[in-house]
Amino acid sequence: MSSDSTIWFINGASRGIGFAVMEKLLATNPSVFVYAGARDPAKALALQQMALKYPGKIEIVKYIAGDIDGNKDIAKVIQEKHGRVDVVLGAAGCGSYLGPAADTPPEVVRTHFETNAIGNLVLFQAMLSLLKASKNPKFIPLSSIGGSLTFTISLPLEVTAYAMRGFTFENEWIVCFPLSPGAVETDMFASNREMDKTGVLENVQDSISPEKCATLLVKIVDECTREKDGGEFVDIDGSKISW
Template structure:
């Protein structure tokens, strides 16, 4: 009998995170729905279970040390291991985010969730991932974190929305992920970045052109990579995203 695989998805009560949980669940995985808000977390678990997913709630605030530690203890007691961790939780920080006028506190808040939060959760869950035969970590990034895509072929700056907190936080996350890939190179843990594309979620006021399910596809693929798959990469539906 094949052992059921177990995943934790942060920020899984809505949007892309919910669809990642739903997609893994459809593949037969047991999925932990990580979310801060108890009501929204329970509602998401109820919806997933109604769709046939083996879902369970995990109280989790990625910006809080104690919350993350307690989440790791809960999963350890419930399942004893993790086969995949998807660090999906993230914030934009709101606006305005012009470099010359931004409130530095906005940057601190965004980095705390989008970067330090990923480090905090990953480090807490690594002992559980090491108990898996094929552990995978997926960090949700964005094309706005690509320095190549933020600049033109000759190095000129491209036009587009300025987001000095959000966009660089994803560049920072990309760099951090590469550091993990180097440290974990001699293990069986594969860690990669997923770009969901411009998805219509409340993060962008539903201005995106892709559905949350479409945005979840790359993360699901990376969470279920076969042994010997890539690590330390940045991917989207069309392939590799340039750094």
């Protein structure tokens, strides 16, 4: 593997946005190598087919959000094979409940927080030395506009359970920001549309395919800089979302 290769780690890579980004990278960038994280690699048939289509360009690894030892094991695999990681894309997320604060079960919040917040913290810690070994390290967890502290005041969508700037300000050597892919036609979006009682998601007319999202996302990652994007909350169109 050439030292000029770009090494990616993508979790949630077995479907949805994570899979689409991986597919886009492999189809357009001959010098990319992807570590694809999946909760159950043995059942990730689409990933296995992708590995056959692009031999020597993908390694499928078992990823569970918040699993400290499991994340460290992934880092060891990457260390032994490449010694660094250039881009970490956190595409694995949980969005299994919609409801107001008065009705949201605490256990639902715990599950979402474990996956969406603690999961990214554990991943960052596991990948830290590998990111430091990169000449242009980028750590980009996917979020959603539901994670904004201010935007949802005017948005009547009940996202109590879904609600990291510290990574950026504590580490001057890295480009780090949460990225909102917007309304993407994934299984999670379809499920949330069914659960939504406010009508907000039902009326969304500008949702995009995972493939379109992947094209926009890869462009943002390729062009992002610490000066322009570090510590911001970035939308898939490149604009900034209010924290």
